[in-house]
Amino acid sequence: MQIGMIGLGRMGGNMVKRLRDGGHEVVGFDMDPDSARDVDSLESLVAALDAPRVVWVMVPAGKPTESTIDGLRELLEPGDIVIDGGNSKYTEDRAHAASLAEKDIKFLDCGVSGGVWGAERGYALMLGGEQETFDHVRPLLETLKPEGEYGLVLAGPVGGGHFAKMVHNGIEYGMMQAFGEGFATMMRSEYIDDAAKTMVSWREGSVVASWLLDLFENATKDDPELRDVPAVANESGEAKWMVEAALELGVPTPATGAALYARQASRGGADDVLRVVTAMRAQFGGHVTKVDEIATH
Numbered sequence: 001m002q003i004g005m006i007g008l009g010r011m012g013g014n015m016v017k018r019l020r021d022g023g024h025e026v027v028g029f030d031m032d033p034d035s036a037r038d039v040d041s042l043e044s045l046v047a048a049l050d051a052p053r054v055v056w057v058m059v060p061a062g063k064p065t066e067s068t069i070d071g072l073r074e075l076l077e078p079g080d081i082v083i084d085g086g087n088s089k090y091t092e093d094r095a096h097a098a099s100l101a102e103k104d105i106k107f108l109d110c111g112v113s114g115g116v117w118g119a120e121r122g123y124a125l126m127l128g129g130e131q132e133t134f135d136h137v138r139p140l141l142e143t144l145k146p147e148g149e150y151g152l153v154l155a156g157p158v159g160g161g162h163f164a165k166m167v168h169n170g171i172e173y174g175m176m177q178a179f180g181e182g183f184a185t186m187m188r189s190e191y192i193d194d195a196a197k198t199m200v201s202w203r204e205g206s207v208v209a210s211w212l213l214d215l216f217e218n219a220t221k222d223d224p225e226l227r228d229v230p231a232v233a234n235e236s237g238e239a240k241w242m243v244e245a246a247l248e249l250g251v252p253t254p255a256t257g258a259a260l261y262a263r264q265a266s267r268g269g270a271d272d273v274l275r276v277v278t279a280m281r282a283q284f285g286g287h288v289t290k291v292d293e294i295a296t297h
């Protein structure tokens, strides 16, 4: 099948490779002239594709996705299909679908998980949109997903793909935080000789066996105590959206929230909060405020 791919970064570039290896014809475009792009403009991308065209947008969420979809809206024709495979917020999808629908252009939103390993292992794909549009692009999705029964779902109407990905990432936060807490506790205990080796032993047979533990083994091979890794964790925003969405729905999400707060605190988000706690403690109890006198355990 033929497809246009916009965005040839770590994710888009690897997806192009998997699609080509699977026998599909891909025309790639990226704004960066140094990328491995096949065409140098949106216009040339659209001109190189046969109708009904399928165009996959794999650019950063927000402004870049917005302007790409606006550009495609001007260039594509009725019956063409746009897939937003970036990490857009689910609330943006309906507006994108509605503006494209004015020209009878179809829209699917697609959450993509698999990271840099996806080219080799396949990507978990979760989509939102109409069944008929999903069925039309299914050959592409079948190539991108992992081999076997799982890894592909039409999760719901427009927005459902990104909603599912948001929840997936919220779960990812909670799982990684739990592994981190377990590791840190074992690291400090006289009862455990080698925390990394103990965690890695759970890769098989254990209730908590997980691909995340496989990755943990890779990460700790040369640095068993992870001393070369900064104790700061960034975020792309999806766990925050999940906590917000869950609050709207009346669902308490303390595990996801705690993982999110831990990342925000690691970047200094709690500094002013804790200054207040320490200042008040010093006022009412005369407790120490000097960093080198504060116990760390």
Ligand SMILES: O=C(CO)[C@H](O)[C@H](O)COP(=O)(O)O
Residues within 6 Å of the ligand: 112, 113, 114, 115, 169, 172, 234, 235, 236, 237, 238, 239
């Ligand atoms: O979707 C992913 C994995 O499933 C991405 O790696 C995503 O960037 C992870 O989120 P964050 O950057 O917030 O940790």
